[in-house]
Amino acid sequence: MNNKEIRHQIGIKNCTKCSLSENRNNIVVGEGKTNADILLIGEAPGKREDEKGRPFVGRAGETLTELLNHIGLKREDIYITNIVKCKPPSNRNPKPEEMEACEQYLKQQIEIINPSIIISVGKVATQRLLSRKVTLKNHHGTITETTEEYGKNKLFITYHPAACLYNKNLEETLKEDFEKLNYYIEILNNQ
Ligand code: URA
Numbered sequence: 001m002n003n004k005e006i007r008h009q010i011g012i013k014n015c016t017k018c019s020l021s022e023n024r025n026n027i028v029v030g031e032g033k034t035n036a037d038i039l040l041i042g043e044a045p046g047k048r049e050d051e052k053g054r055p056f057v058g059r060a061g062e063t064l065t066e067l068l069n070h071i072g073l074k075r076e077d078i079y080i081t082n083i084v085k086c087k088p089p090s091n092r093n094p095k096p097e098e099m100e101a102c103e104q105y106l107k108q109q110i111e112i113i114n115p116s117i118i119i120s121v122g123k124v125a126t127q128r129l130l131s132r133k134v135t136l137k138n139h140h141g142t143i144t145e146t147t148e149e150y151g152k153n154k155l156f157i158t159y160h161p162a163a164c165l166y167n168k169n170l171e172e173t174l175k176e177d178f179e180k181l182n183y184y185i186e187i188l189n190n191q
């Protein structure tokens with residue numbers, strides 16, 4: 001299945017399940033290798049993503065690309081999506097009812113892609129995939145499991161790449177997290 005077929009299969013075209021549909025320019029479904037071992041899940045599209053209809057194409061996306069390159073991966077090697085597929089106004093976090101409305105699309109994407117590991121970047125994605133509150137300070141760089149409803153997939157937790165745009169100290173932390181991720185991926189590949 002290619003990216004276009006995923007979009008079709010999950011039935012997201014012209015979605016109006018929540019009010020984010022009222023101000024969007026594009027639904028940002030996701031993109032990448034559709035049978036990827038690695039599925040990366042962010043929070044929500046920003047302004048650039050909404051304009052382009054593609055995930056992580058703004059400044060946070062540049063940082064993400066660098067982090068992937070740091071461990072020898074390219075964007076095209078993985079599949080990239082978000083918890084919600086339409087841009088929230090003024091860069092606010094998605095509301096619970098918006099995440100709820102979008103949930104069926106993400107669940108279908110996880111089923112179709114069937115990754116060996118999911119990476120959650122940032123608190124919103126992490127808490128959603130774990131259905132509980134966690135702090136990134138205590139959990140970043142660790143591996144756990146998503147809840148049953150997200151398929152009990154292996155989940156690697158890290159900070160959002162946008163975080164180091166505001167806090168330079170996190171640059172090194174994110175790099176180290178991605179090195180740990182690379183280590184886990186190697187273990188998974190050898191299993
Ligand atoms: N931040 C996200 O969480 N997702 C994007 O696609 C872009 C920025």
